Amino acid sequence: RKEVEQDPGPFNVPEGATVAFNCTYSNSASQSFFWYRQDCRKEPKLLMSVYSSGNEDGRFTAQLNRASQYISLLIRDSKLSDSATYLCVVMIPGRGSTLGRLYFGRGTQLTVWP
Amino acid sequence: DAGVTQSPTHLIKTRGQQVTLRCSPKSGHDTVSWYQQALGQGPQFIFQYYEEEERQRGNFPDRFSGHQFPNYSSELNVNALLLGDSALYLCASSPRASSGEQFFGPGTRLTVL
Numbered sequence A: 001r002k003e004v005e006q007d008p009g010p011f012n013v014p015e016g017a018t019v020a021f022n023c024t025y026s027n028s029a030s031q032s033f034f035w036y037r038q039d040c041r042k043e044p045k046l047l048m049s050v051y052s053s054g055n056e057d058g059r060f061t062a063q064l065n066r067a068s069q070y071i072s073l074l075i076r077d078s079k080l081s082d083s084a085t086y087l088c089v090v091m092i093p094g095r096g097s098t099l100g101r102l103y104f105g106r107g108t109q110l111t112v113w114p
Numbered sequence B: 001d002a003g004v005t006q007s008p009t010h011l012i013k014t015r016g017q018q019v020t021l022r023c024s025p026k027s028g029h030d031t032v033s034w035y036q037q038a039l040g041q042g043p044q045f046i047f048q049y050y051e052e053e054e055r056q057r058g059n060f061p062d063r064f065s066g067h068q069f070p071n072y073s074s075e076l077n078v079n080a081l082l083l084g085d086s087a088l089y090l091c092a093s094s095p096r097a098s099s100g101e102q103f104f105g106p107g108t109r110l111t112v113l
Helices: none
Strands: A004-006 A011-014 A019-025 A032-038 A045-050 A055-057 A060-065 A070-075 A084-092 A101-104 A108-113 B005-007 B010-013 B019-024 B031-037 B044-050 B053-057 B064-068 B074-078 B087-094 B108-112
Touching (some): A032 A070, A045 A055, A045 A060, B005 B087, B010 B019, B019 B087
Antiparallel strands (some): A032 A045, A055 A060, B005 B019, B044 B053, B064 B074
C-alpha cells in the first residue's frame, strides 16, 4: 500500500473555477503535511504547509483531517498560471535524531483553460 | 543567495555504465536528500545525508550509493545502470532543525539507453 494516495486527474477547468484536490495517507506517524507544486519538467516547489486547524494563503485553502488521514487543497478563482501538477506530501519522522523523510503522492495534474 | 544546485542537468548513459550526480545545498542547510522521479510519478526517496553519513534509506538497491562532503555538498552514484533507472533525480536540502520543508534543486534528467 502506498504511503500517500492521490487522484492523478487530470482536472481541466475554466478560468475562475473552483477546484479541489484530495489525498489520503496511510501512516498515522505522519507528522507534517504539505502541498507542493510542480511545473512541467521542473522541480517541486512548496505551495503551502497544511495544519490541523486548516490554513489559507490567498486563493488556496488547505485542510487536514488527522482522524481520517485525509488532506485537501482548494483553489478558488483559478488562473491560467495555476496549471501544474500538485503533489500531496507527508513527512514521517526519522528514528533517533534524523530528519524526517518526505513521501509524495503521484500528483494531480491541473489544466486551467481560458 | 543561491538555492540548491545540481549538475549535470542532462545525462545520457548506456546500460551497465556508472553515473555520478552532484548537488550543492542551499546556503545554511546541512541535510541533503535524494529522490528519483519517474515519468508520471511523484518523487521517491532514495537516501538522506547528514554529518557526512547516510541517515535514512528508501527502498533502493545497493547500486545506489552516495556521499556527503564536509561542505555539505553531496553526490549520488548509480552503478550497473538499467533502463529503469531513467528518471529525474532530485536533490533536496534542509536545515537540521526543520519543520519538514525541503528545498529542491532543478534535477538531473538521466536517460539510460
